[in-house]
Amino acid sequence: MRLLDGTEKERAEATGAGWRLPEGRPSLPEANATIAVPRHGSWLRRMLAFVGPGYMISVGYMDPGNWATDIAGGSKFGYTLLAVILVSNLMAILLQALAARLGIATGRDLAQACRAHYGPAVNLALYVACELAIIACDLAEVIGTAIALNLLFGIPLLAGVLITALDAFLLLLLIHRGFRYLEAFVIALLTVIAVCFGVQIVAAAPPVAAILAGFVPSPEILTNPDMLYIAMGIIGATVMPHNLYLHSSIVQTRAYERNDEGRRAAIRFATIDSTIALMLALFVNAAILIVAAATFHAAGRTDVEEIEQAYLLLSPLIGLGIASTLFGIALLASGINSTITATLAGQIVMEGFLRLRLPPVARRLITRGLAIIPVVVVAWLYGESGTAKLLVLSQVVLSMQLPFAVIPLVRFVTDRSKMGGFVVSKPVAIAAWAVAAVLVALNIKLLFDTFAGG
Template sequence: MQFKLPTTATAPFCPSEVQGSVTVTQSAPFWKKILQFAGPGLLVSIGYMDPGNWATDIEAGSRYGYNLLFVVVLSSLAAMVLQCLSMRLGIVTGRNLAELSRTRYSPGVARIQWLLAELSIIACDLAEVLGGALAFHLLFKCSLTVGVILTAFDTLIVLGLKGKNFRDLEAIMLGLVATIGLGYVIELALVHPHWPSVAAGLVPSWQAVSEREPLYLAIGILGATVMPHNLYLHSSIVQTRAIKRDHDGIASAISLSRIDTIVALFLALLINAAILILAAAAFHSTGHTQVTEIEDAYRLLAPIVGTGFAAVLFAITLLASGQSSTFTGTVAGQVIMEGFLQLKIPCYQRRFITRALALIPALVGVQLLGNGAVGQLLVASQVVLSLQLPFALYPLIRMTNDRALMGEFTNRLPTRIIAWALFVLISAANIWLVVQTFGFAG
């Protein structure tokens, strides 16, 4: 059954209201169909370039140069595989991962899944609060505490989208992503990376992550790249396209959405790689190997690069990153709440609740630890995201492997092997992290 967007819809954040709201012309040429399906992948990719990525990538580049660049690439490739599974699940079943989890698991298990999904959104929103607060601090010279409070007003941005349709939201996201991407193209041109060293950093090396600190950062990069709530989000927003519910229509939608997903996440990969390369070229190569704070990176850019424009551009792209993530966090929150709890509330209320829960640890951290809290909390939030990931991955892989649910669109053997291998790898890395963190090793 297809749903059309009501003229009274409050905003493009409520999943049930925008399902089937984007018209797809079946007879259109291939290039036009690509454009009609472009968008959901872009919204998902926003979560792959939020302020949490900045913290892990800047610290990795500053401390280890280009050595951990391959972790960014492998994490992005893993994200492409997993987001394609999420996309396939939503298109084939017409339901999202949260809805299916509610119906396929016991109420107790589903409630735990919901709590973990909400925790991942709060952790992500904490990164957005800190990133936005730091951007305000850098651009307007206000205190971090004031910057944190200013981020509370992004609820007004959500209210400003009242009456907009889903394609408008996608266009806004495109503009913000373009701002981030253009900013980093200019900054890389200013810092002049050593490209042979960049190429060497793309080669996987166990030695590069054989010690606790680089492995901790690598897991943080993974958590910042593959986000649990994005799996719930993607399985829902791909249903905004009104497709024919026959074999050919579903198969075509999967193929076109796969292109949308891979292209969007490749752009996110380029931006994440650019952040690490910038840090390696500007800081590690000049002997500044302890730049673990975004604010330190901002202050050092101007004297190293030789122009204050680089630092200002850095802060502007940071602000664009935090604001763009705000939109997708709201949509993901609505998907999870509707799917698990069958509860629908106005999107601005959902945004206010999530932001309020993220403001508390942000304000406490800034008050207790000062400016140094930002980097620590950002990296910690990304590790929390990584710890939540297996709990979203397991049901996703099980469902897309279920022939009774997916029919002929179930995962093929190579996909199953890759998906389970990623699950084992991510789970093992998280277990190692917990053991190391709590001092149970050896």
């Protein structure tokens, strides 16, 4: 690579071209720039070409891990933690918009950007942290899917855990059909989840005033260690670290014009797509907590923390026979959906940090195997109650990994030498660094309360 002289360097920094110099293979090469984007026509027609990646990443914001933390929060503390869901969702909207901007502006996903900027030791640490996050996420999906199979079809928990390994072949089938088929499958299951919870909210008939009050932050969230623990679990389940890597890659599946004008339009459409999709995630997460608060907390059942308990009590307490079945169907759809995005994220992370490429099935089976082992051991030793606690713990582990993805992302998108004309504005940069600071502060407090006894 030749060195740039002073004039060329200034021009490169102004446009962001310096960091767009080609380096190896593009992110997710089998799907990169494979989906056509109309260059003319109505705004709506061009917008529809970008619909998809936002819904793919929204899956991670309503996976089975969210269910455990939302159910525990709603049954124990009523509507109080709705504020945490709202704030974490706003954080997610900002961070995912930044991830899309990074991918489109530079042509690199977040893992590739980290490899280009940091030294080998830091990259290895970031890679390990991200893999731990993916395993924690996958662990939640294994437990959630196995529980759904048990509740709906009576399949024993251990057998259901082993069955979840077969989802690798579902992903392979969809990928071979094309990325649009993958997106359509995900959106269809998201629709199923939203409809199921829409019916349950109507049946539960929660008080609107209490819901609105719950969206106002309470100081007790920070002063009550038990509430903070679940709040951190909600943040970990909502703002998913591996989703930042995933989003920065899959936005590049669109064949937008690879020039400044094309990138600017792509960033705008991708941000709209992810914002709308994450509002759906906000509805689903809030709905789970609202149903738990209106059904369990209102009946004095503040001890409901497990998905199985919620399934068994839902229909009797709501008075709707189909409520528990809808709950199980939505859980199964959530578990299946989440496996797809976790696999793609794992592939992107491994290729970006290590430049190591494995066949998708092999990658999936390795990740799923690492998640299955602890679930099998805990289920064998402690039964269903042990897996429920493991599910909540997995979300706290996810939250602990957040700074390792958020800080590099914010560092890159606020750097003009890397982003050029696509660098974020000062107000956005301040908001992004504030989010990063809040996440780090909450993690430090959680560690202190956990290991120093509160």
